[in-house]
Amino acid sequence: MNAGASADLGPLVADLREAVGAEHVVTHDHQLRTYESDGLLQYAVTPGAVVLPGSAEEVQAVVRACHRAGVPWVARGAGSGLSGGATPVADGLLISLSRMRRILEVDLPNQRVVVEPGVTNIAVSQAVAPDHFYPPDPSSQIVCTIGGNVAENSGGAHCFKYGFTTTYVTGLEVVLPDGELVQLGGKEVDQPGPDLLGAFVGSEGTLGVATKIWLRVVPKPEAVRTLVAFFGSPTQAADVVSEIVAAGMVPGAIEMMDNLSIAAAEGYTGAGFPTDAGAALVVELDGSDAECEMRFEEVVAICEQADADSIRVAQDEAERELIWRARKAAFAAMGRIAPNYYVQDSVIPRTRLAEVLGRIAELGREYDLRVANVFHAGDGNLHPLVCYDGSVPGEAERAEECAGLIVAACVDAGGSITGEHGVGIDKKRYMPQMFTDADLGTFQRLRCAFDPDQLANPGKVMPTPRLCGEVPGPYRQHPLEQMGLAERF
Amino acid sequence: MATAEARRSAPASAAELAAELATAAEAGASVRVTGAGTKLRWAPDARPALELSTAGLDRIVEHNAGDLTAVLEAGVPLGRAQERFREAGQMLALDPPDAGGATIGGIVATNDSGPLRARYGSARDLVVGMRVALADGTVAKSGGKVIKNVAGYDLAKLFTGSYGSLGAILDVSVRLHPLPPQTATAVGHTHDTGVLARGAAALSHARLEQLGLDVRWAAGAGMVLARFGGVAAHPQAETAERLLREAGLEAELVADDESLWNAQRDGQRSPEGLVVRVSGLQTDLAELAATAERHRATLVGRAGLGLSWLRLDDGDGEPLLNELRQRHLAVVLDRPAGMSANPREPLDPGAAVLLRRVKERFDPTGTLV
Numbered sequence: 129m130n131a132g133a134s135a136d137l138g139p140l141v142a143d144l145r146e147a148v149g150a151e152h153v154v155t156h157d158h159q160l161r162t163y164e165s166d167g168l169l170q171y172a173v174t175p176g177a178v179v180l181p182g183s184a185e186e187v188q189a190v191v192r193a194c195h196r197a198g199v200p201w202v203a204r205g206a207g208s209g210l211s212g213g214a215t216p217v218a219d220g221l222l223i224s225l226s227r228m229r230r231i232l233e234v235d236l237p238n239q240r241v242v243v244e245p246g247v248t249n250i251a252v253s254q255a256v257a258p259d260h261f262y263p264p265d266p267s268s269q270i271v272c273t274i275g276g277n278v279a280e281n282s283g284g285a286h287c288f289k290y291g292f293t294t295t296y297v298t299g300l301e302v303v304l305p306d307g308e309l310v311q312l313g314g315k316e317v318d319q320p321g322p323d324l325l326g327a328f329v330g331s332e333g334t335l336g337v338a339t340k341i342w343l344r345v346v347p348k349p350e351a352v353r354t355l356v357a358f359f360g361s362p363t364q365a366a367d368v369v370s371e372i373v374a375a376g377m378v379p380g381a382i383e384m385m386d387n388l389s390i391a392a393a394e395g396y397t398g399a400g401f402p403t404d405a406g407a408a409l410v411v412e413l414d415g416s417d418a419e420c421e422m423r424f425e426e427v428v429a430i431c432e433q434a435d436a437d438s439i440r441v442a443q444d445e446a447e448r449e450l451i452w453r454a455r456k457a458a459f460a461a462m463g464r465i466a467p468n469y470y471v472q473d474s475v476i477p478r479t480r481l482a483e484v485l486g487r488i489a490e491l492g493r494e495y496d497l498r499v500a501n502v503f504h505a506g507d508g509n510l511h512p513l514v515c516y517d518g519s520v521p522g523e524a525e526r527a528e529e530c531a532g533l534i535v536a537a538c539v540d541a542g543g544s545i546t547g548e549h550g551v552g553i554d555k556k557r558y559m560p561q562m563f564t565d566a567d568l569g570t571f572q573r574l575r576c577a578f579d580p581d582q583l584a585n586p587g588k589v590m591p592t593p594r595l596c597g598e599v600p601g602p603y604r605q606h607p608l609e610q611m612g613l614a615e616r617f
Numbered sequence: 618m619a620t621a622e623a624r625r626s627a628p629a630s631a632a633e634l635a636a637e638l639a640t641a642a643e644a645g646a647s648v649r650v651t652g653a654g655t656k657l658r659w660a661p662d663a664r665p666a667l668e669l670s671t672a673g674l675d676r677i678v679e680h681n682a683g684d685l686t687a688v689l690e691a692g693v694p695l696g697r698a699q700e701r702f703r704e705a706g707q708m709l710a711l712d713p714p715d716a717g718g719a720t721i722g723g724i725v726a727t728n729d730s731g732p733l734r735a736r737y738g739s740a741r742d743l744v745v746g747m748r749v750a751l752a753d754g755t756v757a758k759s760g761g762k763v764i765k766n767v768a769g770y771d772l773a774k775l776f777t778g779s780y781g782s783l784g785a786i787l788d789v790s791v792r793l794h795p796l797p798p799q800t801a802t803a804v805g806h807t808h809d810t811g812v813l814a815r816g817a818a819a820l821s822h823a824r825l826e827q828l829g830l831d832v833r834w835a836a837g838a839g840m841v842l843a844r845f846g847g848v849a850a851h852p853q854a855e856t857a858e859r860l861l862r863e864a865g866l867e868a869e870l871v872a873d874d875e876s877l878w879n880a881q882r883d884g885q886r887s888p889e890g891l892v893v894r895v896s897g898l899q900t901d902l903a904e905l906a907a908t909a910e911r912h913r914a915t916l917v918g919r920a921g922l923g924l925s926w927l928r929l930d931d932g933d934g935e936p937l938l939n940e941l942r943q944r945h946l947a948v949v950l951d952r953p954a955g956m957s958a959n960p961r962e963p964l965d966p967g968a969a970v971l972l973r974r975v976k977e978r979f980d981p982t983g984t985l986v
Contacts, residue, residue, distance in 0.1 A: 236896045288765075310965055310970075311965040319896055320948045373795075416826055419848060547767065551768055571770045574772065591768075
């Protein structure tokens with residue numbers, strides 16, 4: 129259904145060809161289809177055209193042309209996101225940053241790396257090896273791009289200790305939706321004024337497109353110790369997590385898998401995890417040799433006292449990698465359990481873990497669906513995978529409904545609808561569970577300051593479309609709003 | 618418009634503060650939001666019609682020890698919150714200089730920080746949620762109470778370093794950290810700015826996990842201080858001591874190290890004089906120490922982050938400030954009478970325009986000064 133869209137974009141396409149070269153503008157329907165989804169395949173929209181700029185100047189020319197023509201656009205990195213944040217807009221433009229993958233500078237004396245947005249996450253750590261690394265490590269780090277990480281404020285297994293993308297971005301060059309090029313921050317930290325840089329990171333492509341990114345890298349820890357302990361139930365493992373934290377430790381990572389995830393991952397990787405275990409807890413400590421050694425003994429003791437069925441301590445790097453492979457394979461391995469799954473990434477206060485897991489199990493029974501749980505236990509970031517068979521009529525809808533109730537349970541427990549995947553298109557409907565109309569209206573003020581015409585990634589993050597007025601006056605609720613029948617512009 | 622004498626008000630609740638702010642905005646009065654007033658000299662000169670104090674918002678709303686989080690009203694003095702956290706073996710890892718009474722709201726609004734910034738980041742890394750009142754009376758929150766959360770825009774960061782210019786911070790949710798069971802500090806001494814920089818770089822690039830990594834330069838003498846915390850603080854400090862010696866400094870180990878670090882914090886303030894904060898690079902250190910020396914100023918800095926504070930208690934600060942501004946991102950904090958402040962404008966002209974657009978959206982009546 130795309131022929132019409134291309135025709136509408138006709139004059140714009142001519143501008144784009146001029147700006148970036150005809151070979152970097154995609155308009156053929158079958159080629160456009162490769163961009164219709166990101167990592168969340170439940171959403172697919174064919175874009176009107178795809179453009180692949182090769183420089184900040186070309187991005188600027190493209191965005192300017194869109195601004196002139198009033199055409200909305202969506203920026204895309206590797207398309208590995210899990211919230212539909214890079215789902216295209218029909219009749220809009222998709223801007224792929226995949227050609228902009230140069231590492232512009234490695235400044236080790238100042239522990240900075242400057243990259244273009246299409247550089248992969250793993251490439252940054254590789255560029256500063258062997259003595260330094262770039263801590264944010266989403267599971268997709270081999271393919272996902274730094275530009276995408278900036279848009280989503282990506283986390284990963286190690287962010288309980290090390291923080292998120294926002295912790296490591298010191299500067300951004302951004303093309304604003306009107307085509308202006310601005311620099312927020314730079315190599316230096318704590319630049320004067322309100323933290324516009326911090327507000328941009330995690331804005332999911334709705335405030336502009338980053339064309340250059342300054343990153344902080346840090347020395348690698350001297351020692352890393354990893355173990356996996358198996359328990360009868362996730363509740364038992366959750367108690368262990370609480371004890372580790374109560375002992376004053378901030379482990380590099382604490383990850384938990386439930387029985388279903390263990391069985392799936394084991395079938396996939398053959399890491400030697402007991403498939404009858406109720407829960408697996410991966411604990412990784414890093415830091416100085418002495419500190420790590422003493423603390424690791426404490427962790428082993430805590431696991432033993434909590435009646436772990438077995439404890440496996442990684443004896444070398446190969447064994448550590450095997451443990452992590454099993455953990456990181458959990459998503460991919462779900463294919464062995466069910467043809468499809470629906471993943472959420474809600475967050476809860478860690479102390480509510482047992483209670484929320486109970487509620488998730490209850491929902492699984494109620495909906496007659498299997499729900500696997502793999503999660504970052506340190507920061508309470510769950511990843512419930514609701515398994516279903518898309519070929520059974522109605523089952524996908526049931527899975528989605530069940531997943532929605534899991535999200536609600538997490539918010540009710542004082543948590544968040546998303547810890548690292550972003551709101552995107554998928555979770556915007558849950559935003560009102562966390563935020564009042566006044567909260568959303570305040571978000572919109574930021575949006576309107578950056579993008580008054582709302583051309584950048586429209587239809588994401590905010591639950592309902594809102595327009596930007598000239599400049600907002602004192603807020604007065606319209607009677608229709610009070611009745612919940614209309615949103616304020 | 619502005620009157621000679623500001624009216625002062627300290628509403629007893631967030632709702633009252635928001636309402637009073639809105640009333641003032643509607644009447645066209647200018648408003649400055651204040652905490653304990655310990656950093657008023659940092660702000661540009663202004664004669665607001667109303668000084669709206671957060672002194673009445675002083676409740677520790679939540680301390681969730683098991684989750685290592687807390688919710689603090691803006692007017693809670695940091696020191697009082699820390700006492701409460703300490704009882705649970707925890708801390709909010711923000712340790713700016715505090716002669717007494719500095720509020721969490723004021724610290725966040727000015728993005729102030731101390732030596733712990735090296736390990737735990739600044740307010741922007743530790744605040745996980747925020748509630749604010751805008752000039753039109755809107756009360757809005759962003760973020761939440763969990764330490765990992767990407768739902769919605771991170772408005773808490775926008776308000777960090779805003780000096781109250783976009784709205785009044787009502788309360789913040791923060792992430793806490795365990796108090797280190799023991800600490801130890803390795804100190805290196807030198808009279809050579811180049812050796813100072815070499816020692817600092819050796820440690821910032823070492824595979825060590827410092828609680829703090831600071832430098833100091835005063836009257837021809839320099840120090841590098843590396844602090845470690847944990848169950849094995851001493852062995853780590855010994856390694857640092859060796860690295861400092863190898864870099865050419867005279868090194869020693871200090872177990873009872875609190876006073877050393879308090880002195881570092883003191884270097885970030887001058888009760889009567891000038892303090893300039895420089896956002897620089899690690900490799901600027903030798904040059905900055907030499908600049909401090911030339912102007913008879915003292916320097917304290919977070920060596921791994923490139924942040925420095927130059928303090929000049931007596932005499933004309935303009936020559937120092939001018940020299941720093943020519944080469945660095947330099948912001949005036951404490952200032953002597955007669956010198957003007959410059960805390961808000963970003964360097965990039967495009968970013969400055971963007972910031973004005975943000976200001977127009979959040980405070981269209983220009984109420985907040």
